[in-house]
Amino acid sequence: MRHLRHGRILLVITLGISSNAWGQGGTGRAGRAAAAQQAGAPATAPATPPGRGAAAVGAGGGASDFYTYDPAAGSGPAIPDSQPTEAHQKITSNGEALAYTTRVGFMPLRNATTGQSEAHLFYTSYTRDGVSEGTVRPVLFFLGGAPGVAAAWQEFGGVGPKRMKWTNDGTAGMPPYTWVDNPNTLLGQADLVFVNPVGTAYSRPDQPSRGPSFWNTAADVASLGEFVRSFIHTSNRRNSPLFLAGEDFGTARVAGLAAYLIEHQIPVHGVVLLSMAPSGDAVAGDAQYITLLPSLIMTAWHHKKLAPDLNAMSAEQISGQARQFASREYLHALYKGDRMTPEERTKVVANLSRLTGLTKAFILNNDLRISLDRFSSELMRDQHRSLANSDARVTGFIPSAGGGRGGRGGFGAPAAAIDFNESNLAGGFQTAYESYLQRELTYNGSSSGIFYLSSGGVGVFTSTGSDDASLAAAFARNPKLRLFVGINYFDLNAPFYAAEFTLAHLNVSPEVRARNITVSHFEAGQRTYVDNKALAKLQSELSRFVKGALQ
Numbered sequence: 001m002r003h004l005r006h007g008r009i010l011l012v013i014t015l016g017i018s019s020n021a022w023g024q025g026g027t028g029r030a031g032r033a034a035a036a037q038q039a040g041a042p043a044t045a046p047a048t049p050p051g052r053g054a055a056a057v058g059a060g061g062g063a064s065d066f067y068t069y070d071p072a073a074g075s076g077p078a079i080p081d082s083q084p085t086e087a088h089q090k091i092t093s094n095g096e097a098l099a100y101t102t103r104v105g106f107m108p109l110r111n112a113t114t115g116q117s118e119a120h121l122f123y124t125s126y127t128r129d130g131v132s133e134g135t136v137r138p139v140l141f142f143l144g145g146a147p148g149v150a151a152a153w154q155e156f157g158g159v160g161p162k163r164m165k166w167t168n169d170g171t172a173g174m175p176p177y178t179w180v181d182n183p184n185t186l187l188g189q190a191d192l193v194f195v196n197p198v199g200t201a202y203s204r205p206d207q208p209s210r211g212p213s214f215w216n217t218a219a220d221v222a223s224l225g226e227f228v229r230s231f232i233h234t235s236n237r238r239n240s241p242l243f244l245a246g247e248d249f250g251t252a253r254v255a256g257l258a259a260y261l262i263e264h265q266i267p268v269h270g271v272v273l274l275s276m277a278p279s280g281d282a283v284a285g286d287a288q289y290i291t292l293l294p295s296l297i298m299t300a301w302h303h304k305k306l307a308p309d310l311n312a313m314s315a316e317q318i319s320g321q322a323r324q325f326a327s328r329e330y331l332h333a334l335y336k337g338d339r340m341t342p343e344e345r346t347k348v349v350a351n352l353s354r355l356t357g358l359t360k361a362f363i364l365n366n367d368l369r370i371s372l373d374r375f376s377s378e379l380m381r382d383q384h385r386s387l388a389n390s391d392a393r394v395t396g397f398i399p400s401a402g403g404g405r406g407g408r409g410g411f412g413a414p415a416a417a418i419d420f421n422e423s424n425l426a427g428g429f430q431t432a433y434e435s436y437l438q439r440e441l442t443y444n445g446s447s448s449g450i451f452y453l454s455s456g457g458v459g460v461f462t463s464t465g466s467d468d469a470s471l472a473a474a475f476a477r478n479p480k481l482r483l484f485v486g487i488n489y490f491d492l493n494a495p496f497y498a499a500e501f502t503l504a505h506l507n508v509s510p511e512v513r514a515r516n517i518t519v520s521h522f523e524a525g526q527r528t529y530v531d532n533k534a535l536a537k538l539q540s541e542l543s544r545f546v547k548g549a550l551q
Contacts (some may be wrong), residue, residue, distance in 0.1 A: 067450065069199065069457045071211035077449060079120040079204060081108055085443045088129070091161050091181040098187055099129040100161060104443040109226050118210060121227050122202035124441070126161055126192040138190040138241040138269065138546060139232070143197070143224055143257065146249035147215065147461035150201040150453050151194040154247060156433045158529030159186040159539065160194070162440065164432045170530050172428025179436055184539035189546045190243065195227055199458035201451055216462040221256040228261060241550055245272035248494055248526055252277050255470035262477045270482040270549040271474070272542065275491050275526045278498035279468045281505065286334045289369045291498035293330060294322035296375050297355045298489045299392040305357030305379060315489065315523050323497060325355060333368060372492055388421035389492040391525020421525060426454055472507040482549040483517045486538060491526040518545055
């Protein structure tokens with residue numbers, strides 16, 4: 001391929017691994033970390049490097065602080081206002097030639113009163129060429145995932161015109177990486193814009209101290225709202241139908257942004273929520289166990305841990321049985337609690353064991369309440385494997401405790417705080433994407449420094465409000481708004497039944513619910529697009545959704 005024409009093999013031997021591991025930062029999904037951030041807990045970040053105390057980190061500017069963005073620093077690199085870098089490309093998608101123009105650059109966010117820039121958002125856009133005069137194409141904005149997660153995942157992993165080539169087992173593999181024409185791009189249906197919130201990718205506040213002012217729900221939404229307003233103004237797209245898309249905990253951002261734009265006289269045609277984050281009510285108290293259970297049952301089914309009759313079911317059949325058990329017998333058992341008779345407890349434990357593949361003793365020891373972390377380390381304990389919460393189909397080996405290694409880790413110690421799926425994907429993905437920017441899109445880097453894919457650039461993120469309330473507000477202001485929700489069976493951080501619970505409790509009219517809301521389920525983990533079959537289905541259904549919303 002073109003981008004490998006001048007490839008070279010670079011051999012790097014690194015010693016002192018343990019003392020340098022901190023420098024890579026956390027690359028796992030911000031799923032549960034995001035939930036902690038939204039509750040006001042510190043954001044996931046690289047461990048403090050050796051010899052660098054907390055006081056030194058807080059002061060900023062330390063000689064060994066090469067990765068994590070520090071809002072306490074006095075100043076940072078200035079991002080000059082400039083025209084985006086343009087490139088003209090052509091791909092073949094499903095036998096159709098698509099010529100398009102890419103633009104890569106920064107959008108300044110200016111204070112409405114002073115006109116002074118407060119931040120610069122990094123973005124890439126793809127506009128189809130050769131469109132007939134008078135044709136008004138829709139614009140689809142992708143806005144990333146959880147706080148700290150860039151939009152590159154959706155662009156280069158999912159629906160952009162080029163897509164990273166994954167290995168046959170769905171991982172990134174090792175360098176050199178390649179990318180291919182994407183047969184499942186959405187460029188045939190809409191022009192695409194991938195926007196990175198402050199602290200993700202190359203997006204930065206103009207002064208480090210301004211960073212925290214962007215890291216809360218209201219400011220996050222407002223800054224992205226200003227990006228959309230500025231983009232459609234400078235690109236002469238004010239009259240184009242607009243669609244907004246977000247992923248995992250970024251779905252709350254997109255829901256809020258839809259309401260924000262509509263309130264500020266910018267109509268929104270449609271909203272796309274992928275791997276939807278649940279509302280607080282769906283994961284509060286005992287509800288968290290009820291809404292999580294169907295995902296656990298689906299996971300056990302995938303790994304063939306159930307009885308033969310259950311293992312032989314289709315995804316639709318087993319998910320239906322899982323919903324029914326969770327919402328009836330299991331809900332009733334948790335509601336009764338200690339008021340259950342011994343016979344009732346014996347029955348529900350037996351059914352739980354049959355549907356989850358867990359032992360009756362384990363279920364009893366956990367008082368019928370199966371947490372995500374315990375399930376992830378228990379289901380495949382006999383094989384010394386643990387589940388990846390972002391995609392429960394993926395497992396990682398956990399060594400036995402002890403074994404001549406000083407008793408480190410393994411079963412018998414707390415579960416390792418690692419997502420094997422994200423670990424397999426993120427490093428290779430970022431390497432390939434940055435190479436794609438340079439070689440394919442002719443973008444030669446940023447004065448803002450490090451590209452933050454999944455963490456390192458956002459500090460403490462404070463969340464207020466909820467996506468279900470924001471969606472209800474958006475529908476109230478625009479009853480013609482369309483909503484597409486993609487729900488993934490094997491994303492344990494965003495359980496599918498919790499998303500269904502959230503949708504069932506939207507405060508919208510029956511007419512809006514029946515006419516305007518589309519829900520689709522995928523046999524996939526959090527990142528739907530890593531699975532080729534799921535991505536093809538996603539592209540087909542989103543294409544149909546966009547066309548339907550324009551009618």
